[in-house]
Amino acid sequence: MLHLRIANEPCTMDIQEEFEKLYVEDTPAVRRILERLEQGKYCSNYCFLNRFGGKVPLSRLCSGTQAALLTALRSNMEVNLIECGYDAIGCILSCVTEGRVVVHPEICHCSIYRFGEDTSCDVALEGYRFTDLSKLDEYITEYWPNPLPYLCDGIEELELHDLSL
Amino acid sequence: MFAIEKYRVKIHVDKEPGVYEFEPISNTGRSYLCELCKRYHNFGENVAGYDYYDYKLGIPLPQGVDLLVVDRYGLFPFLDDALWEMGEKAIVLVDTKPTRFAMLCAMEASDGDIRVY
Numbered sequence: 001m002l003h004l005r006i007a008n009e010p011c012t013m014d015i016q017e018e019f020e021k022l023y024v025e026d027t028p029a030v031r032r033i034l035e036r037l038e039q040g041k042y043c044s045n046y047c048f049l050n051r052f053g054g055k056v057p058l059s060r061l062c063s064g065t066q067a068a069l070l071t072a073l074r075s076n077m078e079v080n081l082i083e084c085g086y087d088a089i090g091c092i093l094s095c096v097t098e099g100r101v102v103v104h105p106e107i108c109h110c111s112i113y114r115f116g117e118d119t120s121c122d123v124a125l126e127g128y129r130f131t132d133l134s135k136l137d138e139y140i141t142e143y144w145p146n147p148l149p150y151l152c153d154g155i156e157e158l159e160l161h162d163l164s165l
Numbered sequence: 166m167f168a169i170e171k172y173r174v175k176i177h178v179d180k181e182p183g184v185y186e187f188e189p190i191s192n193t194g195r196s197y198l199c200e201l202c203k204r205y206h207n208f209g210e211n212v213a214g215y216d217y218y219d220y221k222l223g224i225p226l227p228q229g230v231d232l233l234v235v236d237r238y239g240l241f242p243f244l245d246d247a248l249w250e251m252g253e254k255a256i257v258l259v260d261t262k263p264t265r266f267a268m269l270c271a272m273e274a275s276d277g278d279i280r281v282y
Binding site: 038063082086106 | 190
């Protein structure tokens with residue numbers, strides 16, 4: 001499960017600095033992120049193929065893509081997505097199924113579902129587990145931080161032991 | 166309106182002086198635009214770029230330019246007053262999340278042309 005937190009906190013994490021320390025391995029999630037956010041392809045731990053087919057250093061990836069890759073490859077680190085556009089946030093929530101992220105409450109004012117493309121996800125938020133991105137989007141924009149008035153397909157309540165990180 | 170057309174990559178900004186923030190979409194080329202403005206500033210053009218690392222190193226905001234691009238402002242959101250003041254005479258484009266300034270701008274970047282509107 002990807003553990004999501006919504007909080008208005010100052011950002012103490014420099015995504016670019018943390019990304020420079022990351023070993024970028026070839027995994028399905030990495031490939032999906034590069035394809036969705038950069039229209040590119042994985043090449044190696046040093047470069048990727050951009051949308052024009054050119055080999056470009058990984059440091060040229062946009063901050064949103066770097067945050068997405070950090071989330072996918074460092075599941076023990078809580079990644080602050082403050083520098084991510086809504087499209088990158090939607091991509092992370094639908095492509096990454098293990099990890100921890102925190103986003104600003106401003107996300108409540110924008111539907112990220114339209115950026116997710118897929119409908120599936122595996123996200124824990126406020127004691128619920130969402131496996132349907134549209135339901136997660138609805139909760140964030142309509143109900144958060146209040147409890148849901150109902151459960152349905154795509155949403156289940158988490159047991160306490162599921163909340164441990 | 167502002168334009169630089171003499172270099173390989175041209176910059177066109179269809180805005181009047183003021184402070185604008187980029188729409189919150191990833192990978193539109195904001196960091197590239199900031200880098201380009203820094204490079205053109207070094208060539209003597211009346212543009213400048215400013216980012217988180219400039220702030221961290223204690224470098225002051227460039228003054229007296231016609232176009233300023235500020236990148237990753239969400240990491241150092243402490244210069245609002247200075248940016249507003251600059252925006253009275255210059256076009257100030259800011260990459261910031263969450264949103265801080267009322268006016269938005271969008272951009273499109275291709276190989277040889279960057280357009281902000």
